[in-house]
Amino acid sequence: MKILIIEDEKDLSESIVAYLKSEEYVCEVASTYNKALEKTELYDYDCILLDITIPGGSGLDILRELKANNKLDGVLIISARNSLDDKITGLTLGADDYLSKPFHLSELSARVAAIIRRKNFDGNDLLKFQNISIDTRAKLVSVNNKPLELTRKEYELLLYFVTNKKRVISKNAIAEHLWGDNMEGNNDFIYTHIKNLRKKLSDAGDADYIKSVYGMGYKFSE
Amino acid sequence: MKILIIEDEKDLSESIVAYLKSEEYVCEVASTYNKALEKTELYDYDCILLDITIPGGSGLDILRELKANNKLDGVLIISARNSLDDKITGLTLGADDYLSKPFHLSELSARVAAIIRRKNFDGNDLLKFQNISIDTRAKLVSVNNKPLELTRKEYELLLYFVTNKKRVISKNAIAEHLWGDNMEGNNDFIYTHIKNLRKKLSDAGDADYIKSVYGMGYKFSE
């Protein structure tokens, strides 16, 4: 899961990143208005943390921009100003939630989790594909009702596949989503993770749902 | 065990917190209607103390909201109004118990303990997992019917595991549940508690039910 943190106070953004990383999120930071717009234009995020007061422009304008581009899904506003106005404006513009500084990182993390849950929620708590089911709350994967032990990267990879099934996903998109933007150059090691995940799934008695699409990437389907 | 106290009178909430803390509960306070709703949405509590008259809305609406979200389990209403109406409405809406102000903290504590017991124990008084049984009333643990002496943190840790068995629990989640939300930064000392608990359990002749899930946390299961 990938999160964009739009925040100029370096101390704060760093401690947010540290905490969210320990919860297995991939984080990117944008410290100015322009950088933030660039990022949101180029990439998709599962959740965006938005500080209203950033250099170069207003966070509320970023919200408007996101709305215009139909990317306004999963925004959590964080702001020092505890004014009701900001909160109302933000939520009216379509933000999902609002958190005033200072806050506990565990609370932030819980809110992020709630936003992502809400976003992917389709009635039941389990993500399913054929005989695979993923309990994201318990972080448990099972195949044919038998538990399957996956490493972090394998788990995140499978999650990405299941939430993007039936469409072709490029190697770069995978790198982008699982490792973030600090991953320049070679990303061939993804092959290794694909291989390991395939092996575990087939050992569990699965057909190979991870189809290679030569020159394009992978597609998760029957 | 984690308790949410929904109460706007600061003096009262503080003395409740002080008392319950001394009984090893982890406490959080919400002083308004909105804060209360937020907290209940974000976190799970073992017990919720609910004052009916809080600023920003009615405690009864919080009850309705909890009911709608299937989180209505373990609510103790505390209220100055000693009206029969409120009591009936509250209990009809599904609260577990009702306590009129003023009350003795020891009585509150006893009722909280009773609610938590009722919540976790299906029929009999003991919380059990395999050959481990926990008497939460007496705070006694036994393995194969022999008493096992645990320190407070070890006891709370085991309790957390037993009540959350078969799901992966992150180190952060443990920190939050046993130490509260003011526990940022390093929490590696949890390793030590895990080690000590494991040792005591294995000395008592137990298999190691505390499975490490590399990079994700721990899982309590056979």
Added chain:
DNA sequence: TAACTTCTTTATAAATTCTTCAACTTCTCT
């Protein structure tokens, strides 16, 4: 206050996973 217990910190060792690398296979295009 002293004796004792428990909790937290620190340092080091062990275990697991991630990434790199190289040899090999498959695919596409001319």
Added chain:
DNA sequence: AGAGAAGTTGAAGAATTTATAAAGAAGTTA
């Protein structure tokens, strides 16, 4: 068919995470 690019695989070293022991800090009890 052959060349080159893309993908697969297994085995290794690097990096990260967890386990353990031992000592210091904090809290309890008498």
